[in-house]
Amino acid sequence: MMKGLKKWRLFSLLAVMMVFLSGCGEDYISTLKPSGQVGKEQFNLLMLATGIMTLVVVIVSVIYLLAFLKFRRSKVGENVIPKQVEGSHTLEIIWTVIPIILLLILAVPVVTATYKFADVAAMDEVDENGDKTALTVNVTAKLYWWEFEYPNQGIVTAQELVVPTGQKVYFNLKAADVKHSFWIPAVGGKMDTNVDNLNKFYLEFDKESKDLKDGVFYGKCAELCGPSHALMDFKVKALSPDAFDTWVASMKATDGKMPDKTSADLGEATFAQSCMGCHAVSGTSGPGSKGPNLTAFGDRNRVAGFLEHNEENLKAWIKDPGQFKPGNLMMNADGTAPIYGDLTDEQIQALATYIMGLSVEK
Ligand code: HEC
Ligand SMILES: [Cu+2]
Known part of the structure; x- marks a missing residue:
């Protein structure tokens, strides 16, 4: 049994952790409260992987404990050697096949999703006037700030990304100086921004940001890039499509x-x-x-x-x-x-x- 003091310590540790961890899960910043299709699917993959891992840990622990209890010397007596199972074909097959199945359950959705999220073919689609149909934003990460260019609208802004809700927004990501990484935890990502090549992906914002704390989603640089890396934040304003068009017009x-x-x-x-x-x-x-x-x-x-x-x-x-x-x-x-x-x-x-x-x- 734990002594009174120790029990009390454990209790206060748990209490502190509860207060601390309850800070997680805010919908303007948390991967665990996703907004938009991409974030939601990534969250589902996370749950699938965590589920499989938990299942494996639980089953292995239970088998271990059972063996531990069943073959205690006090129970089976001295000098008893249990039946030896090494080289058993049945067992070998079972514990080869089960992990293969688990890996397949994990790999198929993950690989499919990886290709799906990287599918930016729609970026080049045009309507009958030759105008691009999808919204594209060129993101340039710089020490220690973010530039957002809208090539089809002919506008540029910085530090605060403005996007419409309810449609795919395509991103061309690059860095001007050193490697950075573009991450909007509640919406999806992250994706590296490199100096020599463009990385591309898309995100979807299904909720206007005005009701969130501060009225924005939080974005971050997720690749250590220099002394002020931790301060390389940006914000995302998700507007209704009409409000977005108004914003574009006022920028122009x-x-x-x-x-x-x-x-x-x-x-x-x-x-x-x-x-x-x-x-x-x-x-x-x-x-x-x-x-x-x-x-x-x-x-x-x-x-x-x-x-x-x-x-x-x-x-x-x-x-x-x-x-x-x-x-x-x-x-x-x-x-x-x-x-x-x-x-x-x-x-x-x-x-x-x-x-x-x-x-x-x-
Ligand atoms: C050599 C180029 C340069 C000059 C000149 C310069 N700035 Fe800046 N400024 C920067 C850079 C680079 C940043 C981004 C710093 C960062 O966040 O790491 C910045 C950031 C800022 C910001 C914050 C921008 C934001 O979006 O939050 C303000 C405000 C600003 N500068 C004002 C000024 C003013 C006022 C002057 C003139 C007195 C000035 N700057 C002159 C390069 C310059
Ligand atoms: Cu950075």
């Missing part, structure tokens, strides 16, 4: 928008002076800019992908981005100061007001 409407160096607005003028070289404020300017496209910054959920979205954090980020994401590429080469040098408090305030005002949804 920012075509040609340019901050003006001679603007009377100190924020805009400073942005044109110090930031425009890396950040676009037009949703149609092509990909390949050095920093995230800020056209929809005011609509975002986070600053720099992970900080709470408010003006204080934005100002602190502009003042010293390296303090938040070590090694990020808004810093100078040795990572000691922002590449644009010191700005006055007045400039930083004006920049923050200007950038918070960049919005296509308000």
Whole structure:
């Protein structure tokens, strides 16, 4: 029997684990609460594999325990050698065939699903006007942020992926610098983003994200890529198809928008002076800019992908981005100061007001 104290310790350990583990299973981030067809099928495969493994462990343990109990010396007496079964054909066949069957039950659905999820043929289908019928997003992972280009719509955004519900969304995945990995735990994945080749897959979002905590699904980089890897988060806004079309139209409407160096607005003028070289404020300017496209910054959920979205954090980020994401590429080469040098408090305030005002949804 356990002593009183030990029992109490075990109890508190279990209690702590219960509190800790109850954090899992949130529908904006958990693989165990999938949204969309791909996530659901992957979850089913997970359950199948876990089921088979549990079955094997249970059966083997039961046989072991039975043998253990049945052949105890106190039960069968001294010097008794049970009947020897080595070389038994029947047994050899049974324990070869059962694992083969189990592996087949596991392998057939897994291999089928693997090919199915990699089937991106529909990406190239066109309607009678020659327009692509499927929605494609080109994802570029960069140290330590995400660029999302919609080639058929001619728009670009960053950090926050916007998708319509109820249809397959196809992804071309690549990395600009080192290997990263694209993962939206509640919806499916993950898939590596490489420098030399495109990886392709599709996902389906069956639920609008507005009712989730923060109104978004959480996405992550799932491949250790540098000192700020753990902060390389992104968010996913799943909209109804109508709302998605409206969003696309508002992004397109920012075509040609340019901050003006001679603007009377100190924020805009400073942005044109110090930031425009890396950040676009037009949703149609092509990909390949050095920093995230800020056209929809005011609509975002986070600053720099992970900080709470408010003006204080934005100002602190502009003042010293390296303090938040070590090694990020808004810093100078040795990572000691922002590449644009010191700005006055007045400039930083004006920049923050200007950038918070960049919005296509308000
Ligand atoms: C050398 C190019 C470069 C310059 C110049 C630059 N940035 Fe950046 N900026 C970046 C990069 C790269 C990131 C992404 C950092 C990360 O998340 O790892 C970034 C991120 C940001 C973000 C967070 C974006 C988001 O989507 O959450 C803001 C805001 C920002 N920069 C504002 C500014 C402002 C304001 C200036 C001018 C004072 C400026 N940047 C100048 C490269 C640059
Ligand atoms: Cu990464």
